[in-house]
Amino acid sequence: MTSILILNGPNLNLLGTRQPEVYGSTTLSDIEAQCNAVAAELGIGLSFAQSNAEGALVDRIHDARGTHDGLILNAGAYTHTSIALMDAISSTEIPTIELHLSNIHAREDFRHTSYIARVAVGVICGFGAHGYTLALHAMARHLKAAT
């Protein structure tokens, strides 16, 4: 069975109350429930995790090699700074979709840089919580086409 890991970075555990005008009011646990429902419809396995620690996110990406076929990563602010996460994705060669709730290209200049996009299959941003299920559909289609 195809298996996808959805991995979330720093401050995303605060979704629901964190700047709802930017990130919406849906909590991360609600997003997880929505993703589990879509994964069941698609017949794919799903793992869902979050960490505020850059090294823990690197470890989760390493651990995904051999256990997951695709990665959907909202690295939060590490998107804009982390060569370590970029290298982890390159090292494991897991197809990766970069995901953001907000449209980072319409925000502050420092959010326009993404180290993840350099090693991603594609990028989804600006669709709020719905972006997670969009990314699931996109990754499922990408993996099916690759077989």
Ligand SMILES: O=C(O)[C@@H]1C=C(O)[C@@H](O)[C@H](O)C1
């Ligand atoms: O929109 C999002 O999901 C991203 C989430 C964050 O926490 C920010 O640091 C990023 O810049 C954007």
